[in-house]
Amino acid sequence: MLPQKHVVAAGGVVYRRGRYDTEIVLCGRPREGVWTLPKGSLEPGETLERAALREVEEETGLKTAIQETVGAIRYQFTGPDGTRYHKQVEHHLMVPTGGSLAHHDAEFDTARWFPVEEALRLLRYPNERAIVRRAVRLIQQRE
Template sequence: MGRRPVSSRDGVREIWSAGGVVYRRAGDSGLEVMLVARPRERLWALPKGKPEPGESIEQTALREVSEETGLQVAIDGSEPVGSIRYTYEVPGRPGRVYKVVHHYLMQPTGGDLERHDGEYDLVEWYDAHEACKRMTYPNERAIVERAIEALNGEEAAR
């Protein structure tokens, strides 16, 4: 995947964004996952966003997650835990948009949830399985399920 955020071909505009599955190990409950939410819109999701000029996918993921959650985070691993691909149309604009959203496993290294940028009403930790139940988008839920599986396998190997 190239590092350019936008390209066009055959009337299809291609864009990408990036974010993360922020997790922590938490006592008896095991694994917790960070979700961002707008409850009045019934939206629970993973933090993510669009690149700024010149940013790599990884830089975008780190910045967006930090802005939306208030946490400093580190990417855990070198490859995304999953990517979502979809096509949509923008009313009043010709052509379609093909979007790829890359999600990395991330761990918090500092920060404060109270310092999130306000794009979402809530930024909260959930038991990983509860997070999956709350999530609005099935494709993001599948990424969290993949992350849980990978992290539980890693724990079992210890």
């Protein structure tokens, strides 16, 4: 039987009102066709909220504030060493309070604002698209 590991992570849907539409931040490696929501694993003793704030700042360069929880996604994958990972990621609806996308983590080539519809086309994984759609409904309820 393959070794298994359970991972808990947190991230965010960071949004702002653009000139014409709501925009969200995606982290990407465009040459590889990879665009994703900012997220990462919890550090020992860290809460989901604190991890989301830290990971979003590390991966996007933006300081943010959490408005509410959007929901969690679960998925599995096999790592290069054959370990089977069971990952749960809790996403939060977040707004920028400072920082700059220019200071994003080197893990990604870029972090950029996209209109929601474009972001939905770029996101590779259906579960992340579902989180963005849920976040948009929450944003609309706030307006």
